[in-house]
Amino acid sequence: MPPRLPQELAEMIIDELGDTYQRPTLAACSLTCRAWLHRSRVHIHSAVRLDPNSHLDRLSELYSGPLADYVRSLSIDASRLKKIHRLALEALVWEQLEEQTVRIFLTNYDDVRDVWLAACDFYNPAAFVRLLQSFGKADSIRMEGMGCDPVDFEEALEENGPVLHLQALDVGELCNAPSIVARWAYHGRKEVVIESIHFSWNHEDPVHLSRLLQLAGPSVKSLSITMDDHVQRVRTTPGELQGAVDLSQNTGLRTLRVLLRLETSNYIEVSWIGDVLSQLSSQLLAHILIFIELPSYELLDKLRWDLIDSALADTRIPALKKVECCILRRYMLHQGLDPNAINRVRNALPKLAALGILEVSQEYT
Template identity: 25%
Template sequence: MISELPQEVYDLVIDHLWDDKVSLAACSLTCRAWLPSSRTHIFRDIHLKSPSACFRFKNLLETSTIAPLVRKMAVQAYHFLHKHPALRDEDTMWESRIPTLLSLLPGLIELEIACLSWSTLRLTAAKESAFLSRLAHLKHLTLSDVHFETPAQVLSVLLAAPGLETLRFDRVYCNSSLPCVSLESLVCRIPKACTPPPPPSSYAPIFPMSNAGGQALRNLTLRPASPPNFVIDWLLATGEVKLRNLNVHWRDRRNTTALCALLSAAGPYLEHLYMELTNGVAVQVQDEMNFGLLTALRSVCFEGFVLPDCGTCFSAMISQLSSPFLKRVKISLLARWADDLRTLDWKQLDTALSRERFAGVEVTLHVNIAMSRANKGVDARALVELSLPRFQKLGILQVRCT
């Protein structure tokens, strides 16, 4: 093919097709000059969801030079899904090949594993060493519906990935009946030891403190059923938590001190906070946490509040916010009866929101009222708007009713 344009121009055009696999495949077959740019995008993101996909990818790695091009791998098993019963019954031997495949990908920086029992990886000592060494290069890790057999397995993964920037634990299960282990007892890549300062507040970590990595973490998501203490211990062991985005769905009332310790440690750096709390957890967090420590907040979202039991919690939390960078506040309320809205201390909330630091701030109140004849004809939107007159002169009020 005779080129009338510089190759760089063609490469830029191909780059714009990064998410169009059909067009990229066509470009890769057009001429040799277009092949490198096309392959870069075609093999950047690999999804393995079945034995056949795993075996095809394995053969491709053995017969080509695409391994350095793979930047992200997503592994989808079906151990805990009600859908795809045929796939759930398929041979699980293919999952044991995943660690070996990962060890062959030098450019891998993002890994997603879903619906997997960790035991099916069948990690021998040699395979585990190669597998964990590859995790050291990860920047983004997502574990969703993953079941670990021991706490040591969870900690080994965390300790092996000191360069993580994004970590998402979504329903990660662990057999908590087994004895805990110390961070130092695990064989994995750990930076040079140092003596970090003790964690903030009165939180006592389950595991001894250690310089265990996590300094690069900026985005953290903890959803229900995940073992939060392991992650929090791992982070607090760094001595300085520089999270920018924190998304937590907290259900454990016995463990709110750990959550407050994490928030306090991340206070000077945290910019975006999403918290979904049960009523009991919200009450305890209100008593234990000072949200005034979150001095870099730009947006905050509180969800899970059920009226009338939790009427004072979010008002108290809002009154503590002091970040000069705050731009958006969202509060989600759930009420069985429309009259439950009247139990709120709207005057206290209006006073908290009418402070000068809330000038220009957009506040969204999402009111969810149960469908009932008793709730018909009640204008929740008007009730909220009439209850916050001072703030509406200062900031932006958005009311959504469902």
């Protein structure tokens, strides 16, 4: 029986095979003994390459389990796939892609109309901006769970074109810097046309969202804004946020959805919601939805319902046919929904109730 090869020497040989990517030999090493299996897999599965000849179903099944932990490099050869109309990128770290893959994403998808980005990380927001700039014919750009480090990207914004036309721009939950998308959408533009806009805003100053809405003006038909009370926590003067989100130029609005997400049971100044609603001047606005997500029913008595009531019952909105107000209660064990909450809200909005256009409901989030 031949002498056993020392483990340290075996690993050195396997590493050498990995450096020269001798896949068949590495595969043989992985089958030789259990002690060599892990080291061999590190090299065999460290780089995954996709091209038009790849068996995607087989690869998806192969890397749906523990082998996925070995993948360190993803290379995509899509040079022959130039007629793609919908592109979805999910769970990738942009800076870890190979240069060739990045180049393909930035140059090969001129015909893409629908872009979906989910759970992607960009260490440099300039790279994210340049990716968005590469979809010059896109009609719809949607995203959620995007992460960008807070570093300067002004130089990338200077490469914006003068015109942006979109049917939909959706910046959903867990995007840690929605202002990057807002600034990309308006910076350096002479014309911005976006029919449907949704932004989930967090702790950032909403000034960039306001600038985008002002420039998009009457082109916006449907607007949805989710905003939590972190925006108010960084301000110390009551009413300081008045006019921060300016809707006065959105005269083409037909539907408006506002989700106010209250994160704390402490008193927070949120009267700005009435100030924002009082700017509405669209003659076409027919439907408004207001969602109030709260941790405690005590906050119902601290909201400035009178400002909301006065703003929405104003005759400046002649087409308004329905105002829906929904209380979103976070589920807590042994704490059910308050049966009196709906009447409390209705009583706090007497002008809307008198017009017969108010609907109040509540549900768990």
